[in-house]
Amino acid sequence: MSYQEEFRNALSIESLKQDLLRTAYDNEGTIFNRLDPRVLLTWYAAFLVIPWLFYDMRILGGLLTFVSVLAVVSRVSKYLIALLAFGVITNVLLYAFVTVLMGGSFVQSAMALVPYTTKLTIISVTSIAVFSGMSPKNISRAFMSIGIPRQFTFAISYGYRMLPVLIEEYHETVNVYRLRSRAPESPGRFKWRYYVYLIRLSIRAFYPMIFDVAKRSRVTVEALETRGFSHSLENDKSRELQLGDLRVGQFDVLFMGGSLIVIVGIILPFV
Amino acid sequence: MANTAIDVSDVTFRYPGVDDPILENADLRIERGEFIAILGGNGSGKTTLCKTFNGLVPNFFEGDFDGRVRVAGQNTRDASVADLSRDVGYVFQEFENQLVTPTVYDEMTFGPVNYGQDDYRERALNTLSQLDIETVDGRFIWELSGGQQHLVALGAALTMDPDILVVDEPAAQLDPVRAHKTYERLQTLNENGITIVTIEHHTEFIAEYCDTVALVADGTVKWKRPTHEGLNRIEELREHRIQPPQVTQVARKIEKGGSLPTTYADAINRYRSFEHETGQIDDHEIAREQSRDEPIISFRHVDHGYTTLRDGDVQVLEDFSLDLFPDERIALVGANGAGKSTLLRLITGIEKPNAGRITINETDTEDVLPEKLAADITYVDQNPEDMFIQDSVRGDISYYLRERDAADVEERVDEVIEFLDLEQLQDRDGRLLSVGEQRRASLGIGLATDPSIVLFDEPTGSLDLASRREVEQTINRAENRVETVIIATHDLELVAEWATRVIVLNDGAVETDGTLRDVFPNLDLLERCNLRAPQVVRLSDDLDISPPAMTVSELADRLSRRSPELKGVN
Amino acid sequence: MSEMATENTSWFSFGQRDMTVFIFVMSLSGLQYAITEVLPEFDVGPLELGVGDFIFIPIVLVLLFRTFWAALAVPMGEVVFEDILLGDFNGLGVMEDLLLVSTCFFFAALLFQDPKNRRQLAAVVLIAEGLNEFIAMFVDIGKVYIGVEELEAVPGLPESILVLEGVDFITQMVITGIIFGVIPALYLYPKLHGKIEPLMGMEPYNGTRGASMLRGFSWKAALSVLIAFPLAFGFAAAEESGFGLNIVWEPEFLDAYGETFIAAPIIVAALVAVVLWQRAKHST
Known part of the structure; x- marks a missing residue:
């Protein structure tokens, strides 16, 4: 296997992503x-x-x-x-x-x-x-049923919603960096050059991500307001509906x- | 007052920490059952205006607020956003971020459950069937296409049975056929009694679907008029960076006064009586002479696909072959999901074909890292913001050169900056620029590498007139420096003004490939691929003008040449 | 915004801005934990010498927003993205993270008084990570002491635990604290300060030029760290010892520490947790 090929496979966030998604989303x-x-x-x-x-x-x-x-x-x-x-x-x-x-x-x-x-x-x-x-949905309902506030149980389902989106976005950002960076000519002993390059890119890619997530968070919280989220916090009926179909x-x-x-x-x- | 849905009076609003108010003495009254378009350029304040309808301004965004907004007879200051939202549904421009739960069904029930409505299930299911998306109810949001996500956002707002629905730029990210479907849907909702407010700068949609139009500029509502009357004020629209519909532009050129047609149907009726005559072909669209010997990019029997959680492997391209030659102006056109972006990504080497060969300047993309290919190829992202990885435009432009320890970095960067007039912007953060400026800066990033190929992915999405002009200029400038420019787009107006070769993609296959003149007159084929030719091309077809006109000025020339009687009549 | 963390306003008021910051910090911290979880590690023996967490990201974000909720969002990101979604859940150990990371980061963030002072920035990042790792080290040592029967009876074993935990602490401080902590934070903080806050509709924290860190010393925050320590220990012990059940049967241990040692932190932990949740609930 050539250096290029090996390098590419190791960098194949694609397969890693698939594995992650299967772990997180395939539990029906x-x-x-x-x-x-x-x-x-x-x-x-x-x-x-x-x-x-x-x-x-x-x-x-x-x-x-x-x-x-x-x-x-x-x-x-x-x-x-x-x-x-x-x-x-x-x-x-x-x-x-x-x-x-x-x-x-x-x-x-x-x-x-x-x-x-x-x-x-x-x-x-x-x-x-x-x-x-x-499923994270059940986890958050379980926590909700033992009295953990909705802001936190919501965080779980929100994370569930966003994980693949953020990983995809991060992957894209790493790609943008790759198209503008110089890969090491040779991998070096124990491929250390390649690891350093990879880590350098992984760290740098967070900078644009921070701005992206900032904009997203703002719209999300706005949207939560328009969807009655804060209304549900004081509403017993809403809580009842969310836990209503739980039965032994x-x-x-x-x-x-x-x-x-x-x-x-x-x-x-x-x- | 009972018939007034929304009454904005004398509203001024300033975001915290900003000197100039975004809204200044804005007045607007919307009646129940109206279908109104809020029209304005990028940054005119139209979105902020609409956020006063559900109380986000001033209840959510703290800032200096003056004036009064009444919605359904209620002063928005005295009500919470959550309460107002039961009457006012809102679909954000960044609708993807409005979807906050993991699955479609959860999203549909989220609102009703929050408000404690017992019938939340029925509401969700009814809305899903109303929008014809019952089949996706168990899907994860992230699995859906952009168009489907938009429908889900719309549906989620509808589950609350709102009286008023505000939709911010419903057509921005959709291909033309899907955009029209969205508007048809809004029209049906309007017929069922919902007041619809859309924020829009595509006047073609406004002309076809909206009752009234309000022009927002400089933070205030300049006027509100019936659509036909409003869109006739061409000079004023242009002044505020709004592009009138093509049919209206044509009419403006050939008719000196009076009421101009704004919808397509109007235009046909108006010009149908004109006599037919064959015109001369303008020469700029004719394909340039090509030396068809050495392709610069070549696809040979390429298979490519990706793995999904639910459906396993999905093939996007199958046995795909294509040759692209230097000095062509290539437009890759196709609907959302036709495979345009996949093709571009394969060219950059970021993705590799599962089978077959792709060669760039005779280099197999399999054999080199994308980092290497990037020396020849520049990819200008669909969302220019994603190109900014440094904290200043200058830093971004010089990044590539520094990475490669290039000689005289500063001079080369200076040269690119001067070439694209980026002097004023070079020290600013790319993310904080206007969309048009971002496009220009992102090209600067690409040109700094001295590429021979430039790829533009959807360069005109969501831009107002001025920003569009800027993009067109940018593309023309790019052409002066590089061998080949490829644009992937579903904006056929842009293609008509620029391309020499048009490749229509449908479901990952080349549907047709030829010159502008070969491809555009084939309206059925375009329609089949979820594309829609520019109004002037369709108008030429319906008026039996052959060969069809490609641009507004061409059709105007043709019509005025053909119809001396017109001037006499008017 | 800059006023939010002062003594005048309650730490537990939870408004829209707090929600925005919470979601923002949680998403990014969570993404960071998820990414570093799957990054290749170069393990030198079983000691964790791999790429640790990119801890500078959560720390810099907490320093920008300086609220308790921002600090709490960091371990929440870890719990949600890494533990729950990626399935790497470690039982009640999550309580340890929630308590220690949030209080240590918050305490350190309040010490940060002069955003222009790079030395202060470096010190604060080191304090945040160091305090957290240091307490975690004690919790770890304590866990083994409680969990392994007749630990003292095996010659050399207690020493070996101390040595290994000590070495781990030092390597963590060097790798996570300095290489992935202080150094990138010094670079990242000035780049974000004043830019990211307005994007989220907030005023940047300006602090006081030349102010000393002592000004930011908050007894309340220090106290919360001090309370979090035994609580975290209580949770850890609870898990590692079956809620004290096996300890009750070990007379040596009882003689040495007394039953209350184990029971007290658990009860306090439960009480505080209930109070926190109630307050959080009512203040929205």
Whole structure:
């Protein structure tokens, strides 16, 4: 592969963009999205607690398997999972390694860290599965139902609206810079020249973006006024309508019940 | 008063931190059921005037406000924007930023839910079917085309059942056929009893659809008149940088006084009785002699597409081949989404073909980075603002040269600045210039690289007369320095005055390719491609003038030559 | 606008301008977090040596608008764009970000008294990022101490945690704080100051020429940082320890710190959160 070609592929924000969009927008129909968001939040809260109740690695392993299956089912980005796994493993190894430098034992410290790290991993996988499986609309309704003010829940759905637009705009801006800049003639050792060039462009491209977003924000807030947004803040009826079609259905009950059975099944053999 | 929808009296408004008021003693009265156009050049204050209707001025924009605005009998100062907005729907010029929720359905229900209306679902669904966009209700806003987004913004305003609807430049970003559809839609709404206010500077649309027209200039309403009467005041319109409809311009040249036609139908009736006679072809539109040997840009069996979330891979170009030669004035014309911009981006090398070859001066775009190609090619963006990446025009013009450690940067920049008369603007931030100035400055950025090819993407979008003139001059100047100029546009008036070769794109394929004279008379073909020939060309066709006139002066010459009796009659 | 952050007006009044600034800062910070999330990183070992966040962007924006809402928009951008939309949600850890980043940035922004003084600008950026990273370091160390049973029993492990967190703090300060913080901020702030505010219909902040940073020292803001610290710790501890459930079963820990140590911050956190939300709700 020629330098040009490699360079181009690495710069292909296009494929990255596609991956991002799929993560953010392709969650219709996942299990988590079909649940009532309030039920899901409760379930999630429970999973923040459950791992801490056990020390037995067999139970923790079982729980990790369970949430990993859920993560796979809810189509979590593989990139995120890989990143997480990498982080977890290197974390334990590095701590253990530095412990050796401090005169301790590698195995002993790794053993001390493994249960703790496993618990954290269970929680991280759960978080990623729940929040990438749930549509932002449901996330903001869930938060709204526990009393978080609308300005903040609106921020979530607004971010959902704008993310691809802003990324597209940013991509365009990087392209404008590319057409006016000079690419490094050769990539250099470890392609450092290419990385520096890329980072320099990425940083510079924010300058025009700031102006663009400033204009957008202004029109958006104007438009919010004309659409009765501030009216809705004091209006109970409006809040009721926004949360009105949330109801706990059969599927929610099945899911909670099913989870309970699985968890009991994981725990019982070992206590 | 019961029949008055909007009553603006003696309004003066100054934005905070600005010395001159944007509105000064403005008076305007709009009756219920009217379809009125607010006409004015870029920066005349027409948008600010319309923002007083729903109370954005002065309730949202703090500033010095004097005078009184009554909407549906209510003083806007005593009501909130949210309350007024139930009566006054508003579609912004930057409508994309008005859409604040992720999906079309959410957007449609956003207003009704905010106001706590139980029937929000029915309202949303009814509006969607009224606008024939039921099929997109589950789509993400960002997936939609600009035209669809505009419809959604319009629909979102309609879900509130407003009595008054204000639409800021509804046609600005649409191709001619879609623009007419939008106006037809507004006309239907008007027939159903909604008062419609559009902000517009395309007088052709005003003539066809609006009852009345108000001219706004220098922050005040100069007058409000029935459309026909208003558009007859040609000198005054021109003085305020408004271009009258082509038919009116033609009539002005051949008739010395009296009432001039403003709509197309008027013009036909007026001139139908004239006798027929074949005219002489003006020579400037005839294709230049070409040495058809070495193309400067060549597409060979190119496939190109992109991936979408919903539909997988979408092909824009399939087995596409085209040769472009030096010294041509090439117009790539086509409706929104026909593939014009894709073509330009492929030429710049920013996008690469999935299959096939594109060569620029015999260099395959696959083999080099776009950074390299940029030495030969300048791309002038559709939105000139996007070209400014530095904090001064001068900085932007010199950026490319500095990046390449060019010799005598300052002299070269000075030379470009002088060539384009940018001396006054060179230290200002490009983003804060007027649209016309931005176009000029963006060309300066391009010319600094000494390119042989200049690509203009939609150079005349949303410009008033004066700014349009500036663009036309700019393009002509560019031609003196470079080998090939390519313009992608759906503005066929611009094409008629300039191009030697017209390539009509439709759905990513070349529908036809020839000289101006070959292509423009084929009205059916243009219509099929969602394009519409300039009024003078259609008028020539309907009057059986052959070959058809391309410009206003040409048709005027032809008509006056043909009809000596006209002068006698008048 | 320049008056908004003074002691006279409430920090929690939330008008149209605040909403505009909030959306503006949130969108840009969020975009920045999303972009840096996907940028290639050069990891040298497991230590985070990659391209960190382009932290100068949010800091400069907060320094331009100097309101609490602008500061809060920064972590909101991270939560919305990176955590929720890109799915990289880290549980209650988001509360840590919301509390620490917003209060540290706000505190630092108030110290910025003379927009023309480049040294002050550099100092303020360093304080904002440094304070945030420094507190976050303590929270991190505390988390491991609470989470790992019998940490002290493994020789060398506690030291290794201190060393690694320390090294991480230093590299973060160099990479994020200086390379992607102070240096570009010095360049960006003067370019935006006086240009971006009018575009959004606001007056630029002019400050006082030659004024010292001490003038901007706000007890309220300092106090909010001091409150945010234990709160953030409380949230972190809550997550990393199952809301204190496993601690209750660890007698050594109880002996050493007492149950209240864990319970108090959680309760305070909950109370403050409720009060903040109520006030935010009513002031619109």
